[in-house]
Amino acid sequence: MTPVLDIRGLTKGFTMHHLGQGFAAFDDISFAVAAGEFVLLKGANGAGKSTLLRTLYRSYLPQAGQVLFQSDHGLIDLARAADVDITHLRRTEIGFVTQFLVARPRVSAEALVAEPLRVAGVPAEEALVEARHWLRTFGVKENLWPAYPTTFSGGEQQKVNLARALIRPQKLLLLDEPTASLDANARAALVQRLADLKAQGTAMIGVFHHPGDVEHLIDRVVDLSPNAPATEDRHDVVV
Amino acid sequence: MTLTLDAPRIVTVDPLLELHGVNKSYGPVVALRNVHATVFPGEVLGIVGESGSGKSTLLRMMNLEETPDSGSYTLDLPDVDGNLFELDRFARRMLCATRIGIVYQNPHLGLLMKHSSSGNVAERLLVAGERRFAVLREKATDALAASEFPLERLDAPPIELSGGMQQRVQLAKAIALEPALLLLDEPTTGLDVSVQALVLDTLKRLQQDRKITMVIVSHDLGVIRTLADRVMVMRRGEVVEAGLADQIFQDPQHAYTQQLVHAKL
Secondary structure, eight states, rough: OOEEEEEEEEEEEEEEETEEEEEEEEEEEEEEEEEOEEEEOOOOOOOOOOHHHHHHSSSOOOOOEEEEEEETTTTTTTTTTTTHHHHHHHHHTTEEEOOOOOTTTTTOOOHHHHHHHHTTTOOHHHHHHHHHHHHHHHHGGGGTTTTGGGGGGGHHHHHHHHHHHHHHHEEEEESSSSSTOHHHHHHHHHHHHHHHHHHHOEEEEEOOSGGGGGHHHGGEEEEEEOOOSOOOOOGGGOO | OOOOOOOOOOOOOOOOOEEEEEEETTTEEEEEEEEEEEETOOEEEEEEEOSSSHHHHHHHHHHSSSOOOOOEEEEEETOOSSSSGGGGGHHHHHHHHEEEEEEESSSHHHTTTSSHHHHHHHHHHHHHHHOOOOHHHHHHHHHHHHHOOOOGTTSSSSSGGGHHHHHHHHHHHHTOOOOSSEEEESTTSOOOOHHHHHHHHHHHHHHHHHHEEEEEEOHHHHHHHHHHHHHEEEEEEEEEEEEEEEHHHOOOOOOHHHHHHTTTT
């Protein structure tokens, strides 16, 4: 089967001009992810796990290698795709989930959650109904839905963020520690949503501080530690 | 070392706006040096850079207020052909009035301060040939409502309004004819923070509901980050870097962009 994502020889480092030096984040990474497959990234802090996710999403520019994505429009190399193509894919096929909400002044929680659907052309009323469903699922209290999340607690903001990031099924989902500091109910809702998306065929690459949360979803582990074997089956890995 | 990006393959529509090799000098001062810019339909392009970087000059050229020493400017619109810098004054004025909207940092540049707010918006419609009073009033009111201007103040002249309200009148005037291109020159600079948030929210809503293509110039990186899909960084009249907004802010490549991003509070 053709993989959804085929990463070949991906390399990323940063140049810090004011220090006149650069440092490597990761070097020559290769692995592939199939539809419905869940890959866990492993490695100590600083091994480049989040950096890899951001590079796949193109928030970071890679320096070498290929990221071949099987899009609805055919195979495209995310490492070299034009900015407008990346913007389009982010709206339609590639999602990124972090633990941080980017709130905007004077935009309600429900409007923020509905936004990805609105951008995809779903009518306002329908998008709002769906948004409220996900806010309820992640345990955001109903009286907060029309409020502005800029003033919410960290935990509530995080739930709004999950509802927003997961409202729309994507072909590829990048997960950067989405469970950190979530309460038990929200964590259970998140794991359930991920399981459903996985069953629907979403390919996932994730970084989790406590992989135990998603243990039953993990198909494969990729270790980014220096000198680690390229990839391992999940069965021989202690998570 | 970074990879060279491919031409767009998924988004196959032509860009709405293209600038090629734009140069402009004022005497010995180089304002723009070989500037290229591309904006796709529905896209929001942010232009950042310090004072004197040429960003506002570039925006004025997009509004055909100035002509460069060399270079070309095209808009992919029906009945609009060729290099727009070569249009005569009349054609240029008509194109600006009907297809391009602009909001200036200084409301005095865009508004007649002692005429009514609705009259200011209606004037734009008059230029485009509308003469029926009822239609003028109705369309002006619609545009002001879309800009979230309080309709009980329709007849108030801008001079009596707050800064945030003046920007809404400018915005209403800019969008009254449903332009293909909306240009914003520091639209929130000088407004206090809460008013700034309201104006940003209005712009974001217009972008979502009407899919207006926008070019926004600001030295406020927060404003650019909120609105722009793509960012162009200018310095001393040159484009030093361009890319996706999050990439420019999280992984700036050029030394100047790194300096700029790290200077943000």
